[in-house]
Amino acid sequence: MVNIAILGFGTVGSGVAEVMEENAVSISHNAAEDIRVKYIVDIRDFPDSPFADKLIRDFETVVSDPDVQVVVETIGGRKAAYEYTKRALEAGKSVVTSNKELVASRGHELLEIAKRKNVNYLFEASVGGGIPIIRPITQCLTANEIDEIYGILNGTTNYILTRMITDGAPFGEILKDAQKQGYAEADPTADIEGYDAARKICILADLCFGQSVDPESIGVEGISGVTLEDIEYARRLGYKIKLLGRARRLPGGHIAAYVAPHLISKTSLLSNVDGVMNGIVVHGNALGECMFYGAGAGKRPTASAVVADIIDAVKHRRARKYLGWEESGPGYVVDTDDVSSRWFLRTGSGLDVIGRAFGNVRLISYPGEYPGAGPDEYAFATPEMTGRELAARTGEMEVRSRFRIL
């Protein structure tokens, strides 16, 4: 019998308690041991919860109870979550979490403590919700040099972009409706401005490339600037606009990592990942390309990943999993402005200005052709160049939109 404690009885924490109870038989079978939720720690009261008898208010009870072997941190954020995780690990307990913010910012440090104490710090649920991705990268793709990883890492923004396409309604309107439906939070900043995706792509980059990438050090652009006109132009080109987190290996031991809306071809499988779903593409030098798809958030999908980690922690109580990465030095992550791609540009400048900047380009749409566009508007795709070069070339231009093309 292994006892666990859940910290935080919010969406994910309550989902973990429910799944643990509902699938108790198969979970015990898979762990080759019975697992019991001994405590659930929350400062709030839940008198009507079926788990009311397990609810306590004080983390000290958990950390000082030698019977508790695995601690599940579903508090979120970087304050109490950080302190409790550190103390639980120091006390020789394995910790399992869905907290991408904490893993992205303090993962290296917490994994070092786990290593020193010979326990596990596991975070499958921190990226892609219920989609298996951390373990596939660290255990299934180990024969590969991973060149690149990218994907749709945030369900809220993907839901909004998908509905902008299907409903033909502008960003602000769809966002409001998404908030009503529970697909976007009251304060949607972390999602729509790309910060959530940034944390996730940094965790993936940490694992794929072996050195830590600070989410605060990478270029992050959200979707609030994506207009219906952009979506219509993309459609005409055979593309959809999706918010991607992207990380890739560059020559000289450097990597690129950033979050930005991209035009992606409708012929790619990833462009068909719609609504709240997530899709993550990994490219390895032996495997080629593979993709992982599923629910990137939500109570039960996230609980599915957390509980898998609990089972793993129980099975590996006396054997630490091989997870971790090194600290990175300055210059490891190149400036996002120095990363090349093809670009989609929409401009109000005339043909003479476009010609001087880019030479002969194939215009996608002509002034006045698309009703939503201004009567004086041109759009086109550039050859591959860095953001810096693009900025230099468009110095004289009135740029209305500028997106990378995958």
Next chain:
Amino acid sequence: MVNIAILGFGTVGSGVAEVMEENAVSISHNAAEDIRVKYIVDIRDFPDSPFADKLIRDFETVVSDPDVQVVVETIGGRKAAYEYTKRALEAGKSVVTSNKELVASRGHELLEIAKRKNVNYLFEASVGGGIPIIRPITQCLTANEIDEIYGILNGTTNYILTRMITDGAPFGEILKDAQKQGYAEADPTADIEGYDAARKICILADLCFGQSVDPESIGVEGISGVTLEDIEYARRLGYKIKLLGRARRLPGGHIAAYVAPHLISKTSLLSNVDGVMNGIVVHGNALGECMFYGAGAGKRPTASAVVADIIDAVKHRRARKYLGWEESGPGYVVDTDDVSSRWFLRTGSGLDVIGRAFGNVRLISYPGEYPGAGPDEYAFATPEMTGRELAARTGEMEVRSRFRIL
């Protein structure tokens, strides 16, 4: 330093040797140990191979060498592969394989030997080529009761069906071209008649549902009966025809497992898995649906999965992985004719016959409307019913095609 031996220097075996050499540094890092290919066993000569110095002809050298700790079986088939695998396991060596035929037919027995000898028998490459699927099921979805698993499990048939759609050319013609291009074997029976997919869905069913399913006991239908007319009707309905392996949990502890061409909706992600690619969908009661996508065959993708297993076997030399399933009793797998689905039917019978058999159905296409169809042809989708019921209802009908709808 861990020494391994590769049995069979064909496509997969030589891919394994190449990837082991090419990615030696990262592989050693991931395994936390150096891994060396000590022997490659093949009865053929390869004097010009860069691995010529490792090539030997006799398995006895391998089995009697106490320095060899992991044996890689890439011979294929059920004869020598079976004997060598058994002897290697009995000798206390872990075995890694891509041999779906052997795992599907003898997996239970070989896993039992591995368990008894406290070594590992690993077969990630046996399903989905390089796509991580075995390990995700056994380690990442452990919190779930898995309800259903299905997918495009054979690249050759998916390539042929995709090209029938894009080229508008009939099965026989595309098959010949696929053989020329190396996408289909000289004797394509195992692929096009569905036997290869059957082995794979049985391995997946073994793992997901815990009891062995014999590929020879399940309903298997290939793609040689799929015509251009069927594909055109499917297109009009908003579907594509794909060969699926499918297994699902039924009430009363039974399961359904079979291989058959299905009509699948173009709005599903799986319908966009085209060409030689594979896609596998898993449905769990906590996670909901997730999908794994990638190259289901080929030298390097398959080697990617085999080498990941080698690394795993090296890391778990003294700790067996939890893989295995029970023998099943009679009646565990229900007769495929008793499994329900909606059906697509194409018939040369008149409206009176159709009406008597199915009542009011919405006809998809009317006689003579589609140039490829006969002038007297109707097609429609039925409500959900078993294959047995369908056969009874169509007793009087001239049935030209009959496919399940996913």
